[in-house]
Amino acid sequence: MNTKFIFVTGGVASSLGKGVMASTIGRLLQNRGYKITIQKFDPYINVDPGTLNPNEHGECYVTVDGYECDLDLGHYERFTDIKTTRWNSFTTGRIYMEVIDKERRGEYGGKTVQVVPHITNAIKENMLRTSKDNDLDFVITEIGGTVGDIEGLPFLEAIRQLKWELGEDAIVVHLAYVPYIAAAGELKTKPTQHSVKQLQSYGIQPDCIILRSEHPLSVDLRRKVAGFCNVRPDCVLHSPDVSTIYELPIRMHEDGLDEVILKLCSVSAADMASHSLSCNNDFNERWKNFVDLRVSASEELHIGFIGKYNLQDAYKSITESMSIAGTYKSRKVKCHFIDSEHITEANVADQLKGMQGYVICPGFGDRGIEGKITAAKYLRENNLPTLGICLGMQIMAIEFARNVLGYADAHSSEFSKTTQHPVIDIMEEQKNLVYVGNTMRLGGYECQLREGSKAKTAYADEKIVERHRHRYELNSIFIDEMESKGMIVSGKNPRSGLAEIIEIPANHWYLGTQFHPEYSSSVLNPHPLFLAFLDAVLK
Ligand code: GLN
Numbered sequence: 381m382n383t384k385f386i387f388v389t390g391g392v393a394s395s396l397g398k399g400v401m402a403s404t405i406g407r408l409l410q411n412r413g414y415k416i417t418i419q420k421f422d423p424y425i426n427v428d429p430g431t432l433n434p435n436e437h438g439e440c441y442v443t444v445d446g447y448e449c450d451l452d453l454g455h456y457e458r459f460t461d462i463k464t465t466r467w468n469s470f471t472t473g474r475i476y477m478e479v480i481d482k483e484r485r486g487e488y489g490g491k492t493v494q495v496v497p498h499i500t501n502a503i504k505e506n507m508l509r510t511s512k513d514n515d516l517d518f519v520i521t522e523i524g525g526t527v528g529d530i531e532g533l534p535f536l537e538a539i540r541q542l543k544w545e546l547g548e549d550a551i552v553v554h555l556a557y558v559p560y561i562a563a564a565g566e567l568k569t570k571p572t573q574h575s576v577k578q579l580q581s582y583g584i585q586p587d588c589i590i591l592r593s594e595h596p597l598s599v600d601l602r603r604k605v606a607g608f609c610n611v612r613p614d615c616v617l618h619s620p621d622v623s624t625i626y627e628l629p630i631r632m633h634e635d636g637l638d639e640v641i642l643k644l645c646s647v648s649a650a651d652m653a654s655h656s657l658s659c660n661n662d663f664n665e666r667w668k669n670f671v672d673l674r675v676s677a678s679e680e681l682h683i684g685f686i687g688k689y690n691l692q693d694a695y696k697s698i699t700e701s702m703s704i705a706g707t708y709k710s711r712k713v714k715c716h717f718i719d720s721e722h723i724t725e726a727n728v729a730d731q732l733k734g735m736q737g738y739v740i741c742p743g744f745g746d747r748g749i750e751g752k753i754t755a756a757k758y759l760r761e762n763n764l765p766t767l768g769i770c771l772g773m774q775i776m777a778i779e780f781a782r783n784v785l786g787y788a789d790a791h792s793s794e795f796s797k798t799t800q801h802p803v804i805d806i807m808e809e810q811k812n813l814v815y816v817g818n819t820m821r822l823g824g825y826e827c828q829l830r831e832g833s834k835a836k837t838a839y840a841d842e843k844i845v846e847r848h849r850h851r852y853e854l855n856s857i858f859i860d861e862m863e864s865k866g867m868i869v870s871g872k873n874p875r876s877g878l879a880e881i882i883e884i885p886a887n888h889w890y891l892g893t894q895f896h897p898e899y900s901s902s903v904l905n906p907h908p909l910f911l912a913f914l915d916a917v918l919k
Contacts, residue, residue, distance in 0.1 A: 383511040384645040385550040387539050388522045389586070391575025392557040396592045399452030400625050401555055402522040403459035407629045408638035410460055411664050413655035414517040417510050418456040419468040420449070421503065422524035423531040427473040431817050438693030442847045442899050443468070446823025452522060454697045458704070458902045459629070467510050472531060475502050495534055503538035517655075518645075527554075528578045540583040548646040554579060554586035555619070558593040558601070567595055569605050576609040587644045588615040590637075596620070615640050626903055627671050666904055674707040681711040681917065684718045684732060686755045686772075687741030688748035695741055698769065701901035702739070705910035709918060723751030728758045737765040737917035740772030742849075742896065746795040753779045765889040765916045767909070770850055773882060773892025774804045777854055780867045780884075785858070794852050803858050807878075810851040821848045825873055827880040827895070833870030834891055835881045838912035843874070846895035853894065854879035889916030 386405060390398045399420070406416045426432055429440045430448030441454045449469035456464060479502050483493050511519045523539070525532045543550045556572040572591060579586060589611050591597055597618045606613040617635045622628050632638075642652060683702055685695060699715045706713030716735060723731045732738070738759055740752055752772070756779040759766045768776045774792055781790035781803040789796070792804035813819050824845045829836040836842075859869055859879065871881030871893070883891040893909065901907035 381517060381647065381651050382549050383516050384518050384647070385507070385511075385542065385546060386518060386520045386641065386645075387543075387550065387552045388520065388555065389527050389536070389539075389552060389579065389584075390523070390525070390555045391527045391579070392571040394526050396555050396557055397619070397625070397628075398522055398524075398555050399455045400459075400628060401553075401590060401619065401632075402452070402520050403455045404628045404632050405553070405637065405641065406456065406460045406462070406518075406520050407667070408633055409518050409641070411629075411633075411667075412638060412642075412652065415515065416460065416518040416520060417462055417464070417468065417514065417516055418453075418460065418520040418522065419464070419507075419510055420452050420456075420470070420522045420524060421507070421535050422450055422469075422471045423529060423535060424471055424524075425473040425476075426471060427477055427817055428469070428471060430820075434689045434694035439696045440849070441697060442822055442849050442896065444824040444845075444847060444900075446847075448818060448822065448849070450524070451693060451696050452524075454700070454899070455625075457900075458697075458700060459626075461902050461904060467506070467513070470503075470506055472534070475499060475506070475534075478502055496537060499534050500538045500541065503535055504542055507538060507542060527575050527582075533582070536579070536582045536584060543584065551587040551641070551644045552579075552584055553588045553590060553641070555590045555592060558591045558595075558597065560593070560595050567593065567597065567601060569601060569608070572605055573608045580610075585610060587611065588617065588637075588640055590617045590619050590632075592619045594621045615644065624671065624674050626667075626674065630668065630671060670707060670903055673710060677707060677710045677712045679711055681706055681709075681713050681737070681914070682716060682735050683713055683917075684716050684735035684738045685741055686718045686720050686723070686732075686738060686752055688720055688743060689741070690717070695898075697896070697898035697901070698739060698741070701898040701907050701910050702914075704901060704903055705906045705914050708906050708911060709914050711914070711918075713914075718755070720748035720751035720755065723754050725754055728754050731755075732758060732764075737913065738767070740766065740768040740775050740892070742770035742772060744771070744794075749775070749795055753782070757783055760884065760887065760890055763888050763890075765913060766891070767889075767913045768892030769898065770848075770894060770896055773894050774852060774854070776890070776892040777803050777858075777862070777867070777882060780862060780865075781858060784865050784867070785861055792852055801858075803855055804852045805855040806851060807853050820851050823847055825880075825895070826875070827871040828874045829881075830868070830870040830872075833868065833881075834883050834885070834889065834912065835870040835909070838908045840908070844871075846880070846893070846897060847899040848895045850894065854882065888919070889913060 388402045406418045428448045438451045445465045447466035453464045602616040606616045703713040752775045781787045787801040789799045790801040790803045791799040793802040869879045870883050897909045
């Protein structure tokens, strides 16, 4: 079978869950034994989201090969366990940079460089790229933004051309919204019709329309949409409200999504049969069991997130990893945001009360830092289960140096240029950089775990690989002293010797990681550190 290309566009409004739908399509095709990847093309000018404020754009996700990318790639990985790379995430900025670089090198041979064909050709090439390197059955491509946005046009033009060139190997799935107008007591399809008309005006006919709606959709309503939008009635599907996003593959399968896609891609019955034979159906069962467990878990577990960005999207992978791990412990995890800017010595007990476990969150810049340090002191002294991630781990080290080693001015050189005790210091290769974009220590690095540590018990492994995103590190000149006073380095990079994990063995669970475990946690493979943390919380 040729590789098939599925393009996912969105209409009517943003935030309809295009990323989750693309992930759902991927999961359903995997369940049938197909090899897939999912990629995202975003219309904004930033070359990647690495320089974006998480409050504005949500978390920045990091691939194993060290690319800073859109948080939807986190959904792709959590749903499907694929490992995305730098070739799964593009923005307008990155495409333009590629084209302009080429122009500067004189590679266009004196031609006028234009949006069509040069930008659209670069988009097309990159849309096809993942399929060339891997032996894939399906490439699912999500287009960021909403149809009709000016900046999305070159991507849609690229899809129009590819659909023409690839014929039956390419389809477009359009996700739209059907609102309920209470005054009329009716569901309205007009916004969907308009968004499809808009798509058609760019020369793209969607093959499948998925209607997002909180209400059940009648056969008549689906038929009406089909009739107005030139789509077969059985190719108009419903994306309902679900109690957890992980239920969506089950609901969409019931509505026939995978069957419709295979039909639209002209996959033969023989091919389907041969794939389903090779398919590990265990996936399906495990997924259903997970969702059952998640829906039935009623006992709540309250985890406090000490940070400074909003909880909705800025720490998406951490909150998802935590709640996934919670499901495996038959608990409903409730994540509570505790704004570190509001924490003081005087109110810390009050600010942190009512939680069963705590995460000290990653971050950049000095806003809210003292509040985090005050919280870390309280959590350490009161022996409360605490997980520090990246900046959170650095905070644990700074607090320990201040209050246990007695260096009152201990700090990270990110926040204090004058401290005599830079417990956290800039890495050598991070000094004197011209560009801030994509220059951190990024992606997967090895970590050797220390015998007898909580980290090693959690992983039940000697050596692990975890993803990074930071410029500063634990300053090795303080390690001996820290260890002699009770805070040990329980994970180290075997080559550079950089500290990767710290913990206090005497405490119930007080552990920080320089890396981001949340980037490699998925529904079917919950992360060992999150599981171990919750074990500690439950004990
Ligand atoms: N700001 C810190 C550093 O650059 C931590 C980064 C993070 O939490 N991702 O090292």
